Amino acid sequence: MSMLDDVQRVLISEEELHTRIGAVAGEMNAVYSDEDFPILVCILKGAFMFLADLTRHLTFRHELDFMEISSYGKGTTSSGAVRILLDLAANIEGRHVVVVEDIVDTGHTLDYILRNFASRNPASVRVATLLNKPSRREVEVPVDYSGCEIPNEFVIGYGLDYAEQYRNLPFIGVLKPEVYEQEL
Numbered sequence: 001m002s003m004l005d006d007v008q009r010v011l012i013s014e015e016e017l018h019t020r021i022g023a024v025a026g027e028m029n030a031v032y033s034d035e036d037f038p039i040l041v042c043i044l045k046g047a048f049m050f051l052a053d054l055t056r057h058l059t060f061r062h063e064l065d066f067m068e069i070s071s072y073g074k075g076t077t078s079s080g081a082v083r084i085l086l087d088l089a090a091n092i093e094g095r096h097v098v099v100v101e102d103i104v105d106t107g108h109t110l111d112y113i114l115r116n117f118a119s120r121n122p123a124s125v126r127v128a129t130l131l132n133k134p135s136r137r138e139v140e141v142p143v144d145y146s147g148c149e150i151p152n153e154f155v156i157g158y159g160l161d162y163a164e165q166y167r168n169l170p171f172i173g174v175l176k177p178e179v180y181e182q183e184l
């Protein structure tokens with residue numbers, strides 16, 4: 001069975017993603033400048049593809065760094081418990097920071113990141129996410145730049161995985177429920 005056979009439907013096409021990412025970059029280009037330029041922190045692994053496309057649309061000077069965060073549960077929902085697998089290389093004290101996420105779902109991961117970053121005394125922290133699922137929120141978190149609001153469906157592709165697979169799909173798709181139901 002090919003990966004594509006596991007996709008129920010395309011939710012956001014490659015072309016639409018390109019448009020949305022251009023819009024997010026446009027908002028950021030209007031805010032940031034080469035003076036006091038920010039550091040973008042890509043939250044691995046899911047945000048790698050968004051970061052790669054976003055950074056190419058940004059016209060202001062910026063640095064990149066990476067942080068890997070994992071929730072403990074490995075199912076289709078996040079358990080709320082979060083840990084750092086890879087920490088920042090950079091010192092963000094006094095720096096403007098943009099957290100780059102693929103999706104904000106319950107908000108637990110982002111809440112943890114924002115609390116953790118606050119203790120490092122950055123000059124500012126803003127959040128850019130490709131996808132936002134507000135209907136699933138359990139913790140209130142600020143989202144400054146959002147590509148698309150999506151319904152409560154299990155999405156994969158463009159960096160997002162199920163069981164570490166499907167990240168390479170160039171679109172955001174809905175996974176067929178039978179693919180993850182047989183694992184539950």
Ligand code: PRP
Pocket residue numbers: 043044045046047069070071078101102103104105106107108109110160161
């Ligand atoms: C995903 C996603 C966010 C988080 C959002 O990461 O990249 O970081 O879940 O969920 P939440 O709002 O409910 O906390 P995941 O833990 O699946 O790791 P991955 O990016 O390496 O796939």
